[in-house]
Amino acid sequence: MPTQQHPIVVDLLGRLDTQQQEQFHERAGILEFDAGLDRPFAEALALLEIIRLHGWPPRQ
Structure with a gap:
């Protein structure tokens, strides 16, 4: 059964x-x-x- 991602992780991944x-x-x-x-x-x-590799906010 997969675990649900924490809302903070979901938000940051969306960026x-x-x-x-x-x-x-x-x-x-x-x-x-x-x-x-x-x-x-x-x-x-x-x-x-x-975040360490790409900085924050992420460089795109």
Whole structure:
């Protein structure tokens, strides 16, 4: 059963371009499955990494 994304994550993801969203989902999956983190924590860390890489507001 998939977990529902936190509303803040949903809002911030909506501000990313398609490539940045793909990077987010890939990184969140790696953190969840390879690092053994729960999905909400993996998504939070993945989002922070995308922000670190691309700045905020995201450069498009």
